[in-house]
Amino acid sequence: MADSTQTDAMLTGSLFSYDSVPLSDPSTQIRLIDLHPASSYTDDLYCYIYTAPISQAPSYIALSYISVVNEVNDGRAFIPLPLTSSLDTCLRHLRELQRRWQLEPLPLWIDQICINQEDNEEKSFQVMLMKDIYSSAHQVIVWLGPAADGSDKVMDAFAEIGQEFLDKIGDHTSEEHLLSVGRLIEENIEQPGVVAFLSKAFKVFLGLKRERSFTRWVERSWFTRVWTIQEFCLCSDTVFACGYEVVPERFISAVVDFTRCIVLDRCLRERLETPDTPTYSNLASGFVKLHKLFQHRGHSQYLDRKETLEHLLAEVFVGSTPSYVTNKRDKVYGLLGLAGDADELGIRPDYSTSTTIAQVLTQTARAIIEKKWKTQRIRGLYIIRYGSLGRRNSAQSGEAMSSSTKNEMELPSWVPEWNSKTIKTYVATTSYSACGKFRIADLVPTSSPTILGVRGFYVDTIVDLGEQAQVNRLHCPDGPKKILAFFDSVKRLLNMSKQNKCAKNIYATTTHHDAALWRVPIGDQYIAYGVGHQPYKRTDSKLESLYRKFVAYYEDWASREDDWNDYMAAYKAGDKQANLAMEMHMDELLAEGYYLALGNMRCKRPYLTKNGYLGMGPGHSQPGDKVVVFHGDVIPYVVRPGDNTYLLMGEAYCDGIMDGELADTAEREDFYLI
Structure with missing residues (x-):
């Protein structure tokens, strides 16, 4: 039930003060907002603010959004409270959605308004309550911003394919199947129409990625803010809103997890007749970010699966x-x-x-x-x-x-x-x-x-x-030379180690000394996509051939520097043939694993110690x-x-x-x- 503490300051147009709606106990109370309806998008914003105990609050919607710091002061906002332009736009869209769909408006909790940002003591207590605020909400709305850059096509694709995934393959969000979409697909792939559906879904999002509408969608500011992770994860009913499109999170997570299976499972790609389609370079980048977000959500929904703070910090x-x-x-x-x-x-x-x-x-x-x-x-x-x-x-x-x-x-x-x-x-x-x-x-x-x-x-x-590992310069004009300079410095240190008497004892009972040439640059860890769901492991002898193939590729390009520069210029200019060649090459590199392993060592330097350790x-x-x-x-x-x-x-x-x-x-x- 609402507390008697409330304010009419918005009605009179007087300057709003949080003193008019105080939290008598900021460790147990919250402020809520009633957003009044309007007949059009441009009508003045009008709302009513009051307090309630978090334990007895009415059903409310919590908003997760990005606040761009530039205040609206154009006379449209009836609330005499500073609003950022992004929040002003968000509230007008929400109000319009309620009008179009004839939804019963629920109270809102919005951090920018409901917490006195100038009161550090109140903010400290309210942040402690944040877990309860979002988990107790009737619904959380993730506001991504107005429609732009093909976002309606992306939202429609998520809605259509996500719903069909749940209908044909099953509910991947249940505790029984949490984080095991691959197993759900394996159990249902023989059912009529499933292979055709998955092939269609793959092609739809491959197309959206190539035309960059999906890339621009996932690059929106909301996905870069730390607070949004918690806001997204804690409520059981969470939806994404972009423009006037609204999609439940479970539809999007179905597509995201399916895409991860495509990247990791070469056999599935062959089943869907996509073995020669560039996969990782076209799909993985944006979907990896989303997959991590949904993983956090999956862990948060069950008490026995919650992540430690250390793990969260490292993952984020x-x-x-x-x-x-x-x-x-x-x-x-x-x-x-x-x-x-x-x-x-x-x-x-x-x-x-x-x-x-x-x-x-x-x-x-x-x-x-x-x-x-x-x-x-x-x-x-x-x-x-x-x-x-x-x-x-x-x-x-x-x-x-x-x-x-x-x-x-x-x-x-x-x-x-x-x-x-x-x-x-x-x-x-x-x-x-x-x-x-x-x-x-x-x-x-x-x-x-x-x-x-x-x-x-x-x-x-x-x-x-030696030289720093420069795999992050792979696509630069001098990329091949930088990569070869790094490996040459490893060779130099290895030759010095071979001449060290102590080093002979180090390698007497372990792997052959020469194997350090390809093992040390990647820290003796092999990472390969497309060969199963547990790609991380220690190296073995087959990595030597992958190392030599990797180096030979860049030795060839380094000997043809002008050709490399022309190739990179065409790639950066968007030449379709150059882009396809790069995509196929990156897929090969990522599947074989040496590039990924070296990438994890970027900016590290090979060293030699007094006694010959490399x-x-x-x-x-x-x-x-x-x-x-x-x-x-x-x-x-x-x-x-x-x-x-x-x-x-x-x-x-x-x-x-x-x-x-x-x-x-x-x-x-x-x-x-x-």
Whole structure:
């Protein structure tokens, strides 16, 4: 039921004040809005605002949208409350939808209006309530913006194909089939009409992708905002609205999951008679982003499947499309409502000016590490793989730092900044075991929360480095030369290692020394699409032929530099023949796996240690840096020694120790990371 606290300020046109609609207890109450109907889109906006206890609120709709910061003040908005142009447009579309479909209007919850954004104390309490606000809503409307760039065609395709998928193949959103669309397809593919339907669906979205209407749809700002993930996931009834088209999320998730099956399952592609159609390059990019979003939603709907905060942070920020927040502390607070371990971690939103962003991020990292250490339920120091210094993979020694970079340096080196520069390098780490049996983090007490004390052992000191991995420059004019320069530097370090007496002992009982030439550049991890649903694994001997094929391709192009430049110019100009050739080549590279594996090492540098160890380390590594292993993580790290302390430079691969070869014999040390 609604609270008696309400306001008529909008009726008189007087300046709105939140004092007229106070939250007597912002930890248990919310504001709601009644949006009044109108006869046309351009009629003045008029609404009524009041308060209600979250536990007794009437049925309401929560809005998930992007607020572009430019206020509307053109006389149309009857609410004497600053509105952004995007929210003004959204409210007018919602009102028009209600009129066209003769829907009974429900109260709205909209963060920009319902929370006093100038009151940090109220905002802290309301953010704590965000999980309840969205999960208690009758419905959540995801507002993507007005119709544009063929969005109506995309929404219609999702609606038609999504509905047909549910009718012909089954409900993939049920707990029984959650995240198992592949199994649903296998069970029903022999049914009449299923193969024809799936082939049609594939061709429809292939066409939408090629004409870029789907690409532009999925590139809308809503998909880049951190808060929208939580807003999208928590309510059981969620719909996408774009212009005047509305599609239930389950229709879209059906198409997204089916597309993922097409990418991963070569046998399914052959069944649908699409084996020669470029798949990954045409479909995967946008659908991967959507698939991750629906995965978060699937986990959030069931208590026993909820993700940890650490997993959410890594999935949202690491190696992904940039996710934006206005306030950097919302990188954490915007995901708390989805985290199954939020209560255990004890992290509470704090928007007070006395608390810095660095303190929030440090508190979060330490809380996650200490929770693991105390419970031993999740073992490891995995979160420090994304440390604020280590994630700046492209930074070179001596490179001038911008003022923003200097501010980021105020974070301890082991604390993640969680931004677009954070990458996930070692994706198949479950098969590594550099720490041997010492899988539980062994923390050492320190005098400051900004210092992390961990126990581990020293491996060796870096004495030489090669070129950075440049796979991200694959399509640049000098791409082939950059790629070959990287592999040439690996060859140089390998030849030096072969001359090292200690290295002969390292490789005496392991894989042949020469295999390091193709194994080290990809960190001994193989990633292949189209060969099953578990593509991550350690390398094997067949990777040598893939390596040689990969290098030969770019040796050929490097010898014909002018041809390569002409080819790239045609590709960038949109030449159909050049585009098709590139699509087919990328599909081949992605299916074979060496390119993907190398891509995960982008901006890493090969290194050689004093005793002849070869590996891949952070791009800003220097001679004199040390390779170490900490108890509680299965991969090594590169650290830079200081005055009894170390800077964590980042995660590393070190050939010859990844299966615990040194774990039982190395002398233990305490490392203090600052």
